[in-house]
Amino acid sequence: xxxxxxxxxxxNRPGVLFCEECGKNLQAEANATLPTRKxxxxxxDLAAKATWGTARFNPASSIIIHVRDSAEPIILQPTKxxxxxxxxxxxxxxxxxxxxxxxxxxxxxxxxxxxxxxxxDTLTLIDMGSSNGTHLNGQRLIPDQPRVLRDGDEIRxxxxxxxxxxx
Amino acid sequence: xxxxxxxxxxAISPHASSDEIKAAYRRFARRLHPDANRxxxxxxxxxxxxxxxxxxxxxxxxxxxxxxxxLRIRTGKGKNNAYFTLRVTPxxxxxxxxxxxxxxxxxxxxxxxxxxxxxxxxxxSNLNLTLVLDRSNSMNGTxxxxxxxAAHQIIDNLTPKDILSVVTFNDRQEVxxxxxxxxxxxxxxxxxxxxxxxGGTEIFHGLSSGVEQNRKYxxxxxxxxxxxxxxxxxxxxxxRCLELAKEAHKDGIxxxxxxxxxxxxxxxxxxxxxxxxxxSAYIDSAGAVVRFLNEHVRQLSYxxxxxxxxxxxxxxxxxxxxxxxxxxxxxxxxxxEGFIPVGSLQANRAISVLFQLQVPAxxxxxxxxxxxxMANGDILTNEPQAFQALSDISVDVVEEPQPDNPPANIMxxxxxxxxxxxxxxxxxxxERGDVAEATRRLENLATRLLDMGEEELANQALAEARRVAHxxxxxxxxxxxxxxxxxxxxxGSVTEDNS
Numbered sequence: 001x002x003x004x005x006x007x008x009x010x011x012n013r014p015g016v017l018f019c020e021e022c023g024k025n026l027q028a029e030a031n032a033t034l035p036t037r038k039x040x041x042x043x044x045d046l047a048a049k050a051t052w053g054t055a056r057f058n059p060a061s062s063i064i065i066h067v068r069d070s071a072e073p074i075i076l077q078p079t080k081x082x083x084x085x086x087x088x089x090x091x092x093x094x095x096x097x098x099x100x101x102x103x104x105x106x107x108x109x110x111x112x113x114x115x116x117x118x119x120x121d122t123l124t125l126i127d128m129g130s131s132n133g134t135h136l137n138g139q140r141l142i143p144d145q146p147r148v149l150r151d152g153d154e155i156r157x158x159x160x161x162x163x164x165x166x167x
Numbered sequence: 168x169x170x171x172x173x174x175x176x177x178a179i180s181p182h183a184s185s186d187e188i189k190a191a192y193r194r195f196a197r198r199l200h201p202d203a204n205r206x207x208x209x210x211x212x213x214x215x216x217x218x219x220x221x222x223x224x225x226x227x228x229x230x231x232x233x234x235x236x237x238l239r240i241r242t243g244k245g246k247n248n249a250y251f252t253l254r255v256t257p258x259x260x261x262x263x264x265x266x267x268x269x270x271x272x273x274x275x276x277x278x279x280x281x282x283x284x285x286x287x288x289x290x291x292s293n294l295n296l297t298l299v300l301d302r303s304n305s306m307n308g309t310x311x312x313x314x315x316x317a318a319h320q321i322i323d324n325l326t327p328k329d330i331l332s333v334v335t336f337n338d339r340q341e342v343x344x345x346x347x348x349x350x351x352x353x354x355x356x357x358x359x360x361x362x363x364x365x366g367g368t369e370i371f372h373g374l375s376s377g378v379e380q381n382r383k384y385x386x387x388x389x390x391x392x393x394x395x396x397x398x399x400x401x402x403x404x405x406x407r408c409l410e411l412a413k414e415a416h417k418d419g420i421x422x423x424x425x426x427x428x429x430x431x432x433x434x435x436x437x438x439x440x441x442x443x444x445x446x447s448a449y450i451d452s453a454g455a456v457v458r459f460l461n462e463h464v465r466q467l468s469y470x471x472x473x474x475x476x477x478x479x480x481x482x483x484x485x486x487x488x489x490x491x492x493x494x495x496x497x498x499x500x501x502x503x504e505g506f507i508p509v510g511s512l513q514a515n516r517a518i519s520v521l522f523q524l525q526v527p528a529x530x531x532x533x534x535x536x537x538x539x540x541m542a543n544g545d546i547l548t549n550e551p552q553a554f555q556a557l558s559d560i561s562v563d564v565v566e567e568p569q570p571d572n573p574p575a576n577i578m579x580x581x582x583x584x585x586x587x588x589x590x591x592x593x594x595x596x597x598e599r600g601d602v603a604e605a606t607r608r609l610e611n612l613a614t615r616l617l618d619m620g621e622e623e624l625a626n627q628a629l630a631e632a633r634r635v636a637h638x639x640x641x642x643x644x645x646x647x648x649x650x651x652x653x654x655x656x657x658x659g660s661v662t663e664d665n666s
Contacts, residue, residue: 003267008611015270015526017258017573018585020592023615025582027573 006159054166055150057123061167063116067102068161078118083128084157085113099160108132108158114141116149123149132158173220173233175557181234185225192221198536203483210480212505213541249280251472251512253542253556258573261563264530270488271524273560274577275479277509277542278517279471292470292511292547294329295389296321297346299377300362301397301427302335307364309453310398310427317460318359324464325349330389332380333359336373337366346383368399371407374422378415388547390467390511391420392445394460397436398427405435409442416443419474419545421510423463425450429643433650437498444474444508446496449651451644466495471514472554475544476506479522482536486525491587493519493580497657512544521580536561580657586615587653590628594646597635606636612649624652 003014010021017027065074076082076097085095086104091111099109110130117124124146127134134141135156141147149155151166174181177191195217197203204210223229258272298321300314318333325331332346333355343358377393385391393415401408412422423445424436433449440447450459481487490500492509495516500507509518524537536559543555593608609632616625631645 013268013270013525014265015259017272017578017581020585020588022611023585023589025578027578 055148056121057118057149057166059121063123064165064167065097066163066165067099068163070102078116078123080118082116082118083112083114084116085109085111085128087111099157102160104157104160107160109160110158113157114155117146125149125155130158172237172555172557173224175555176217176220177224178559183224188221188224192217195539198482198539199480204480207480207487208503208505209478209487209507212478213480213539215505216541249556250546250548250552250554251277251279251542251544251556253277253540253558255540255558255560256574256577257537257560257562258577259562259571261565261569261571262526262530263566263568264528264532264564266528268528269526271526271537271562272573272577272581273479273522273524273538273540274493274519274574274580275477275522275540275542275558276517276519277475277477277512277544277556279512279514292390292468292473293388294325294331294464294467295346295381295384295386295391296325296329296464296467297332297334297377297381297393299334299336299373299393299395301337301368301373301399302362302364303337303366303368303399304364305368305398305428305430310456311362311364313453313456314396315359315362317457319356320457320461321464322349322352322355322359324461324468330384331355332377332383334373334377334380335362336369336376337364338369338372339366340372340376342376342380346380368397368401369404370395370397370401371404371411374408375411378411378420378422381415381420382418385418385420387419387545390470390473390547391418392467393420393422394463395422395424395436395439396427396456396460397425397431399430400432401435405432408435409438412439412442416508421445421474421508423447425459425463426647427453427456429647433647438501441498441501442504442508444476444510446510447498448496449647451648466513467511469513469515470511470547472512472544472546475509475512475518475542476504477509477520478506478541478543479538480540481524481538484527484530485537486527487538488523488525490523491521491584493521493584493657495658497587497654506543519580521577521584530564532564532566534561534563583653583656586612586619586656587650589615590649590653593635594641594650597639597641600639602635602639606632609635612653619656621656624649627652 003012005012005019005022005026007024008022010019012020019026063076063078065076082097083095084097086100086109087094087098088111093112095112112128113130114128114134115126117126125136126146127141127143129143136147137154149164153164155162155164179187179191199210199214201211201214223233254276256274298318327348327350329349330346331344331349333344334340334342344355374395381391381393415422422439422443424439425448426433426436427450437447448459450456479487487502490502490507492498492500509520512518538560540558541555543553546552546554589608589612593605596604596608609628613625613628613632616628627645627648631641634642
């Protein structure tokens, strides 16, 4: 029973069905969060291996991205540069990782939102000047400044939250 | 006087012993006693009803008389003993104790009993109608012409069993048609045609003279209605008008208030209407007058029960926050009265009202009652009779939150009602002088309207947001459009027929 509006952050009293601030349907969001719990449990197992994830990225391994509210994780073999964003019929540039199926549009993901770059044995995350910003473990990235990704990090593209694991 | 179903009120069988009656009374008195419900007029009204039931049933002589009377009515002409039903749907079936207060919605629907609906002919009721028409200087030209056309059409559609009176007003009032049966239509129409515009607007004199005309033929089997049409602000007599409306309501007269153009006080007209169970409306152009008035009178003539009221008595720890009539004619309701007037009930169209309640923090586990809702009204059939329907609303309070999908009709209505409330909050913010908040709220409203595909209204909201940001004021036109058109969104949302 969420009371904080996922769209505007307004704290509604429990039981309120439409946000008293922005008027959005809170119920739609509440239902959408139901399957999340299962994924969180899986995440705990993975995170239990090390409380502070390693930054070392084995060249042979892949990234697993758990997008919140979706049951299936995304498995990615990072290339030199992987662009994350959402596809759009009007733009010609397609992102390498398209978040449209995960509600990217409503959650404010830019078309070209951020990039994951791979160097020798680390991964870095770079915000590409997105409208709503990229957050790494709750900290907003300065556009075009790379930050090292660690195993188990939380990335937020706009309002879309994802967890990254190395495998 | 067998108005109320006393056994139903106390939830006992017709064969209950006096001990059972006493026990039932005590149980309800604990919930409804005014000492426990200081701020609840609904509880006070219902306490009176159960006390009346208790006193009657406890006295063997009076009980016998009551039983005989009830029997006579049930076996007599009125074959039905249910005229309308009250159905209440809560937004949640179960609650969880929380550290914070929580909100709950109740949708109350009053609908004519299906058996009645089949019997009812097209035209059920006779009207005792009074038109109170503004003829101030600003009405000059098209407006007055259209009002005359509308009045002529209304006269054409009335029958010789209906009663009509017409009062016009500017700074003073004039009775141009004293209350009379509608027989000589051409003569009545000729008198309307003589209206001419001059002077200012002072509603009180016109309204009080209209109510006086209406009282002359006041009857329990009639729809007694005054329709006020104005296009201007009235100064200094608003309080008196509201007092008058309250008095009129006590006598069983409803007042519908229609504002023409942009230069009138919407809150004031809303209040007059909601105090008496009437309707308020915003008529934005002179051309729409004819349609609005005729439609309203037509609705009245389909009434099957009149002077319908709802009373809600929340349990002592529950707070009633607001009440809003969703259908027909969406409008906010006053919650200061024991019985909230909701106007007339048509045979084929339910009255639905949405209540918002606050449940306190830390409620205890178990099955508990939330509120008791009662609906009553006068049935306009052969045997005039007051009728009442009753509903006790309970929920289960459980430890584990249950996955709960609120009923679709509540979600649908609430989604649209939220828009109306957003513009209300913007208004309130502006009244407090908080321009930033008002602007933000109007912008949010515009976004939501756009989401819903209400482009025109969204643009209006956005234009008002800009205006507020720059001038700290809403435009007369814009504020009325937002206030009334967000309500009209609701008109299509509630099921017309809930069989």
